[in-house]
């Protein structure tokens with residue numbers, strides 16, 4: 394067999410045999426081997442094993458995390474040192490590895506900048522540096538890496554503005570610049586990166602308006618602009634982005650009303666994150682057409698009116714977070730949205746607090762998902778009793794009713810909520826006894842029942858201050874002793890009047 398027809402490992406060992414024959418000098422005085430050794434010099438694996446194999450006892454193509462070409466045997470095509478415990482910097486010598494197609498250095502602790510020599514890597518497709526401490530500006534020379542398909546710089550310290558030339562990358566499908574310190578505005582030129590499927594700019598300091606032209610990015614599946622300083626409205630052109638699965642705009646200064654056909658445009662939506670803005674008006678009932686919706690998060694806006702009665706059509710909902718708005722309910726029908734959520738078997742969190750919900754809480758909430766962990770309805774105008782079947786919500790960890798007008802007893806069934814950690818009932822008109830079944834809640838950390846008309850614990854051997862309307866009770870915990878004692882007892886600290 395001619396050596397040239399041999400499979401790669403054989404060839405590499407043959408090549409290697411010939412170079413090691415040349416005694417102690419580096420077998421790779423130049424070329425990719427030399428560039429890799431120079432690259433290694435700027436790195437430290439903290440005594441780990443990541444770079445252990447990077448020495449002259451074996452060919453560089455066999456080093457951990459290094460891949461060479463099939464046709465160009467001495468040329469490195471990929472470096473993958475994901476989560477390798479590396480500190481140090483990215484050496485400019487990386488620019489000598491001109492056959493590189495992939496750089497995966499994510500989940501390390503690299504600092505410094507991206508060397509400008511990266512502009513020599515004309516074949517580069519994947520640049521994945523997320524979760525490091527890299528900084529400085531994104532180098533202009535990167536503009537010459539025109540084959541780039543994925544750029545992921547999430548979770549670093551890059552500064553400067555979002556480079557306008559990113560719009561020239563025709564093959565770019567994913568651009569993650571999120572969780573950095575970028576400033577300036579969103580460049581309109583990004584609209585020219587017509588292959589983009591993911592545009593993630595969240596967690597930066599970007600200001601200005603959302604450019605109308607982004608509506609041209611017809612392939613976008615994820616658009617996350619959250620936690621920036623954006624102003625203005627959602628441009629109508631964005632409603633052309635019918636493939637969107639994730640729309641993140643939370644924590645900005647965006648305003649305006651949403652169009653009535655909002656939900657009919659985004660039929661594929663899974664995550665809708667609009668919290669902490671200044672959106673106003675009613676929430677469009679067309680949202681019930683988004684049958685894949687999982688996260689519905691509108692908290693801290695100025696939405697008003699009633700919620701669509703058939704919210705429960707969104708059968709995959711997990712998070713229903715609408716607190717801090719002006720949503721209202723008066724009649725039983727106005728609460729249909731909540732009753733219909735009993736269709737949503739994955740529901741984990743329902744946060745309705747700080748709205749204008751009045752009337753009584755439908756007793757059907759006891760039939761919400763058995764996965765429900767958080768139910769908060771505080772700071773509304775709700776009257777009537779606590780749903781007696783509440784003990785059915787076996788996964789409930791947080792149940793918060795404060796600042797309403799609930800009347801009647803605390804249902805015995807609450808004692809069945811084995812995972813309950815927080816029970817906050819204060820500032821209502823509850824009466825009767827604190828049910829002794831609460832003693833079964835060994836995970837409970839906080840019970841606040843103050844500002845009610847409760848009368849302490851029925852049939853209890855505990856002595857405590859007779860309840861007054863101003864009794865402030867916090868059961869800090871059912872005592873660490875619960876680990877050792879079979880029967881856990883309430884440890885009460887009773888203060889105030």
Ligand SMILES: *[C@@H]1O[C@H](CO)[C@@H](O)[C@H](O)[C@H]1NC(C)=O
Nearest residue numbers: 423424427428429431486489
């Ligand atoms: C990188 O390439 C330049 C120019 O070809 C050369 O001068 C330099 O020695 C190379 N560096 C390494 C570490 O191979």
Ligand SMILES: *[C@@H]1O[C@H](CO)[C@@H](O)[C@H](O)[C@H]1NC(C)=O
Nearest residue numbers: 444445446447448449450451
């Ligand atoms: C060199 O790499 C080999 C693996 O190829 C490794 O077993 C050896 O410990 C390394 N030597 C040094 C000095 O790091």
Ligand SMILES: *[C@@H]1O[C@H](CO)[C@@H](O)[C@H](O)[C@H]1NC(C)=O
Nearest residue numbers: 458471473474475476495497
């Ligand atoms: C990179 O290496 C890690 C760990 O060895 C591996 O899990 C991952 O799949 C690799 N990534 C690529 C793109 O090859």
Ligand SMILES: *[C@@H]1O[C@H](CO)[C@@H](O)[C@H](O)[C@H]1NC(C)=O
Nearest residue numbers: 475476499500501523524548
């Ligand atoms: C990278 O770090 C992130 C955040 O700490 C973590 O979620 C992810 O699983 C890590 N990935 C790898 C491959 O270690």
Ligand SMILES: *[C@@H]1O[C@H](CO)[C@@H](O)[C@H](O)[C@H]1NC(C)=O
Nearest residue numbers: 512513532533534535536537
């Ligand atoms: C990109 O490549 C072109 C052609 O080689 C070169 O003239 C230009 O200076 C490069 N641009 C940058 C910013 O490196």
Ligand SMILES: *[C@@H]1O[C@H](CO)[C@@H](O)[C@H](O)[C@H]1NC(C)=O
Nearest residue numbers: 524525526547548549572596
């Ligand atoms: C942002 O990045 C920093 C540093 O890598 C990390 O500590 C933090 O958890 C990240 N935050 C998010 C939301 O990814």
Ligand SMILES: *[C@@H]1O[C@H](CO)[C@@H](O)[C@H](O)[C@H]1NC(C)=O
Nearest residue numbers: 560580581582583584585606
């Ligand atoms: C997008 O590309 C076209 C054609 O190359 C160019 O004329 C236009 O100015 C670019 N748009 C922006 C906003 O950069």
Ligand SMILES: *[C@@H]1O[C@H](CO)[C@@H](O)[C@H](O)[C@H]1NC(C)=O
Nearest residue numbers: 596597598599620621622644
């Ligand atoms: C938004 O701008 C204000 C005022 O300039 C600043 O205090 C705040 O930190 C900025 N927020 C973000 C997320 O950049």
Ligand SMILES: *[C@@H]1O[C@H](CO)[C@@H](O)[C@H](O)[C@H]1NC(C)=O
Nearest residue numbers: 608609628629630631632633
């Ligand atoms: C996108 O939206 C704008 C404004 O709503 C509209 O004028 C334009 O025709 C739409 N373009 C496409 C391709 O649907």
Ligand SMILES: *[C@@H]1O[C@H](CO)[C@@H](O)[C@H](O)[C@H]1NC(C)=O
Nearest residue numbers: 656657678679680681682701
């Ligand atoms: C979308 O929802 C609205 C309001 O619920 C409804 O009237 C409309 O028929 C739905 N459209 C489609 C296309 O399903």
Ligand SMILES: *[C@@H]1O[C@H](CO)[C@@H](O)[C@H](O)[C@H]1NC(C)=O
Nearest residue numbers: 671673674695696697698719
């Ligand atoms: C919120 O909406 C109400 C009407 O529902 C309006 O009177 C009020 O001015 C709005 N507040 C803000 C800050 O936009």
Ligand SMILES: *[C@@H]1O[C@H](CO)[C@@H](O)[C@H](O)[C@H]1NC(C)=O
Nearest residue numbers: 808809828829830831832833
């Ligand atoms: C719950 O507590 C009550 C009253 O303290 C007790 O009678 C009952 O046996 C307990 N139930 C369970 C399942 O532990």
